[in-house]
Amino acid sequence: MNMKEEKWYKKKKFRRIVLGTVLLLLLGIGGYAFSIFKSFNSAIETMHQPIEKTNKRDNDISMQKQDPFSVLMLGVDETANNSGRTDTMILLTVNPKEESVKMLSIPRDTKTEIVGNGTVEKINHAYARGGVEMSIATVEHFLDMPIDYYVKINMEGFKDVIDALNGVTVVNDMDLTYKNDHFPKGEIELNGKKALVFSRIRYEDPRGDFGRQIRQKQIIQAILDKGTNLSSLLKIDDVLGKLGENIKTNFTLKEMLSIQKQYKSLNKNIEQIQFKDGNGGKEAGVWYYYPDETELSEIKQTLKGHLLLK
Structure with a gap:
């Protein structure tokens, strides 16, 4: 082998080593991406728990048309032997065309009618009486507006998500x-x-x-x-696994991807709404929160207006 041939051979060998290394990296990344995709799909399948659509809507909403929609977030204390109660109730109204979100925290001790149970008690009891469906029906009645989506988070298990991070x-x-x-x-x-x-x-x-x-x-x-x-x-595999175990929602994968694509800038314009003018008191030894009726009416109108409802 002369010097020219030897130089060509070394150059070819070097290219094979480089290409081989790049190929291994691509295969590694590709395998990791495939693993993430599988984990993501598995988590979504575990999370997805559809419910009947609200009867407070005259027409179906469309993410593609950027229709305003509402989401009820339920933070639930739930174990294998206890159906639990909602520790947190947060309502979000989303108006894509205005690029805005309004967020209302509903006090857990609010006294109201538990729709479907025939009782008047704390609003957070609705979940214990009838799960997600009764919680949604109760909040719809309380605020006189439709709830399009829900996200239920198991607060006890959610600590595993934080540890995974x-x-x-x-x-x-x-x-x-x-x-x-x-x-x-x-x-x-x-x-x-x-x-x-x-x-x-x-x-x-x-x-x-x-x-x-x-x-x-x-x-x-x-x-x-x-x-x-x-x-x-x-740690994405661990995080996705824990999310799948501790979150339930009626959002579909298509709707989640649509939100991520079209509405990802919305979190920069969130207006937090709170009940400020109500008061509390005890009845038969049980403490309740009583919303101020004028303030409640104003909040209803604000949220319904944000959803473009009358």
Whole structure:
């Protein structure tokens, strides 16, 4: 072999090594992407739990046409031996053309009619009496508006999602202590167990249920922020698995992809609405929250107007 042939052979060998290395990387990435795709599909299939469409809509809504829609988020304390109650009830109205979201936190102790059960009691009892369907029917009656979608989150199991993300970071606006757990004011790191405690504190906060709603929103936002970090992608299989186990929704995969594609900028324009003018009191030893009727009427009109309803 002369020098020219040897040089050509070495160059060819080098190209084979480079191409082989690139091929292995592509195969590795491709295999990882396929694994993510399989995990994603599996998680969506596990999450998807359809229910009957609301009868408060005259016409079906369309994501493609950018029709406004509503979502009821239910944070549920649920175990294998206990159907649980809703610890959190958050209503979202989404208006794609206005690129806006309105978010209402419904106090869990609100006294109202539990539709389908024939009782008047705390609104968070609706889930224990009749699951997601009764919760939706009760909120629809309470706010006089349709609920198009729901997302149910098992709060007890959701701590596993946070642990799969190696914890979350929040900025605590108030020094709080609950039993053996202390949460100082300022930026704090939380694992799944502590995040669950942090999100549930109520009586130790002078703001009561409203303070807890603020912390729950912080935890949800922290999970979303952490989940979009590159380092979290390495644990995507674990995260997707935990999400599939602890979330149920009637959103289809097509609708989720449509929201991600068309409405991903909406989270920059979220208006938080709260009940401020109501009061509380006890009946037969049970504490209730009584919304101010004028404020409730204004909230109804605001939300219905956002959905372009009369």
